[in-house]
Amino acid sequence: MENNTKKHEGDLHETQHISSYKQHFSTLVALLLLTVVTVAISVFGANLRTLSVATALLIATVKVIVVAYYFMHLKYDHKLYTWLIMIVGLLFVVFTALTSIEYFNR
Amino acid sequence: MEHASGFVLPNSGHNRDAEASKMGMWLFLFTEILLFGGLFIVYMVYRMINSEAFLLSSFELNVTMGTINTVVLLVSSMTIAMSITAIQKGNTRLSVNLLFLTLAAALIFMIIKYFEWSAKIHHGLFPGMEYYENLPKGEGLFFYLYFFMTGLHALHIIIGAIIIAVVIYRTKKGLITPERYTLTENAGLYWHLVDLIWIYLFPLFYLIH
Numbered sequence: 654m655e656n657n658t659k660k661h662e663g664d665l666h667e668t669q670h671i672s673s674y675k676q677h678f679s680t681l682v683a684l685l686l687l688t689v690v691t692v693a694i695s696v697f698g699a700n701l702r703t704l705s706v707a708t709a710l711l712i713a714t715v716k717v718i719v720v721a722y723y724f725m726h727l728k729y730d731h732k733l734y735t736w737l738i739m740i741v742g743l744l745f746v747v748f749t750a751l752t753s754i755e756y757f758n759r
Numbered sequence: 760m761e762h763a764s765g766f767v768l769p770n771s772g773h774n775r776d777a778e779a780s781k782m783g784m785w786l787f788l789f790t791e792i793l794l795f796g797g798l799f800i801v802y803m804v805y806r807m808i809n810s811e812a813f814l815l816s817s818f819e820l821n822v823t824m825g826t827i828n829t830v831v832l833l834v835s836s837m838t839i840a841m842s843i844t845a846i847q848k849g850n851t852r853l854s855v856n857l858l859f860l861t862l863a864a865a866l867i868f869m870i871i872k873y874f875e876w877s878a879k880i881h882h883g884l885f886p887g888m889e890y891y892e893n894l895p896k897g898e899g900l901f902f903y904l905y906f907f908m909t910g911l912h913a914l915h916i917i918i919g920a921i922i923i924a925v926v927i928y929r930t931k932k933g934l935i936t937p938e939r940y941t942l943t944e945n946a947g948l949y950w951h952l953v954d955l956i957w958i959y960l961f962p963l964f965y966l967i968h
Contacts, residue, residue, distance in 0.1 A: 674844055688830065
């Protein structure tokens with residue numbers, strides 16, 4: 654395409670995807686709904702103790718993925734970023750798992 | 760661009776690389792994730808050892824204030840994301856206004872945090888205070904971790920606010936333009952990370968009981 658020629662080598666902005674205001678607003682609404690759910694479970698479901706720990710962390714993880722995917726623009730970035738983040742996440746999960754295994758085998 | 764001496768580097772003014780700057784920012788964010796990750800593991804282990812004490816202590820925290828701060832941070836994440844959209848579309852003025860909104864959110868967060876911390880300190884729950892020293896060991900640990908982790912997070916809010924202020928200044932001076940807005944993007948990434956950490960801190964300290 655003609656209009657794809659860049660001024661400089663490093664000028665990647667011109668070909669970048671622009672997220673719409675509407676999309677950002679929808680993302681916020683989704684995040685607020687998830688917050689309402691997680692607070693509601695904690696306040697009204699206090700007797701489901703183990704369940705509430707698991708669901709709270711699960712909902713938090715969903716929120717983190719939504720923020721990273723839309724607000725942090727990962728959806729439209731090079732896939733390399735997603736892979737790197739997954740490696741860092743895996744590293745954390747491995748550390749956590751090893752620590753737990755050590756703890757439970759005392 | 761011309762140097763006073765007349766000497767000009769072969770690629771003067773052409774050596775910026777938006778993609779590499781972004782990658783650099785992400786690599787820095789990874790170190791931040793692992794910093795807080797280590798603290799989360801410490802929290803997990805102490806919680807397993809003192810589950811009853813942690814449960815009891817978590818009722819001391821104010822869920823309403825924590826929820827308000829969660830909403831404030833989520834909204835500020837949206838405003839800074841929109842600010843990037845605005846500068847990409849060439850609307851510099853809107854971009855600056857949205858950055859000011861983000862800054863206002865940071866201020867609201869810190870004010871609420873101030874009231875929360877003051878209430879806890881008023882009750883003598885800060886490590887080193889007399890009441891704190893007489894708490895059962897597990898409850899002491901909970902408040903130690905609470906102050907350390909939310910304190911480190913609050914420090915990140917302050918640093919983020921300073922970075923946003925710099926972005927506002929540079930946008931107003933015309934140093935950040937619709938063609939060149941890497942700093943706005945990187946400030947956004949940092950701010951989102953601060954939000955991400957709070958998304959985990961909030962349920963772990965305030966909600967899990």
